[in-house]
Amino acid sequence: MEALKKQAGIKAAEYVKDGMTIGLGTGSTAYYFVEEIGRRVNEEGLKVLGVTTSSRTTAQAEGLGIPLTSIDKIDRIDVTVDGADEVDPAFNGIKGGGGALLMEKVVAVPTDHYIWVVDESKLVDTLGAFKLPVEVVQYGAEKLLRHFAQKGYNPAFREADGQRYLTDMGNFIIDLDLKKIPDPIALAAELDTTVGVVEHGLFNDMVDTVISAGKDGITILEKKEK
Numbered sequence: 001m002e003a004l005k006k007q008a009g010i011k012a013a014e015y016v017k018d019g020m021t022i023g024l025g026t027g028s029t030a031y032y033f034v035e036e037i038g039r040r041v042n043e044e045g046l047k048v049l050g051v052t053t054s055s056r057t058t059a060q061a062e063g064l065g066i067p068l069t070s071i072d073k074i075d076r077i078d079v080t081v082d083g084a085d086e087v088d089p090a091f092n093g094i095k096g097g098g099g100a101l102l103m104e105k106v107v108a109v110p111t112d113h114y115i116w117v118v119d120e121s122k123l124v125d126t127l128g129a130f131k132l133p134v135e136v137v138q139y140g141a142e143k144l145l146r147h148f149a150q151k152g153y154n155p156a157f158r159e160a161d162g163q164r165y166l167t168d169m170g171n172f173i174i175d176l177d178l179k180k181i182p183d184p185i186a187l188a189a190e191l192d193t194t195v196g197v198v199e200h201g202l203f204n205d206m207v208d209t210v211i212s213a214g215k216d217g218i219t220i221l222e223k224k225e226k
């Protein structure tokens with residue numbers, strides 16, 4: 001599995017050219033992309049400016065000497081490479097398994113070429129086997145949990161080390177165990193208008209290219225023009 005993630009991450013780095021501003025994703029697959037960018041910066045003199053999607057990726061990029069800038073200082077990002085937890089055939093996806101969904105979406109939106117790197121197990125027919133992360137403000141979070149429970153969404157606060165997990169932005173995550181999400185567009189619209197929800201892990205129709213690594217090699221899936 002690790003070898004597949006590495007293949008996908010290194011392949012994605014081929015999309016990065018000199019002079020680009022690039023979004024650096026979070027997670028165990030995006031990790032290899034960031035490593036490869038670090039290698040090219042140090043060994044080949046690649047000139048890029050990175051925008052990170054989590055404190056973890058910031059620490060990794062700084063350790064590798066990748067020059068970084070703030071999302072607030074740039075208008076557009078040329079290429080962002082990130083991981084994903086599930087991707088369906090319509091290029092809707094779930095992200096946030098690593099808890100960085102809010103920063104990841106903020107970086108994805110102004111990106112010209114948005115790429116996901118996955119191993120083939122992430123390609124699914126219908127989203128929802130992976131629990132959908134929903135980032136919520138702390139104030140009223142238990143009330144929101146009850147609201148999701150009443151809707152039958154099987155919610156649970158994410159925990160780490162016996163405590164409620166805190167995102168880089170200081171919010172909680174409620175994971176929804178939905179099993180199947182037949183209409184991700186409708187669910188995203190509902191969550192977008194639920195007060196107390198800061199962001200959710202449905203990234204519908206945002207990704208342009210999915211680089212999938214499997215036992216038979218790399219497959220590159222491109223979004224179909226509408």
Ligand code: 5RP
Binds near residue numbers: 027082083096097100
């Ligand atoms: C972090 C994410 C990750 O990109 C996603 O969870 C995939 O991670 P991995 O490559 O480790 O499976 O969204 O918030």
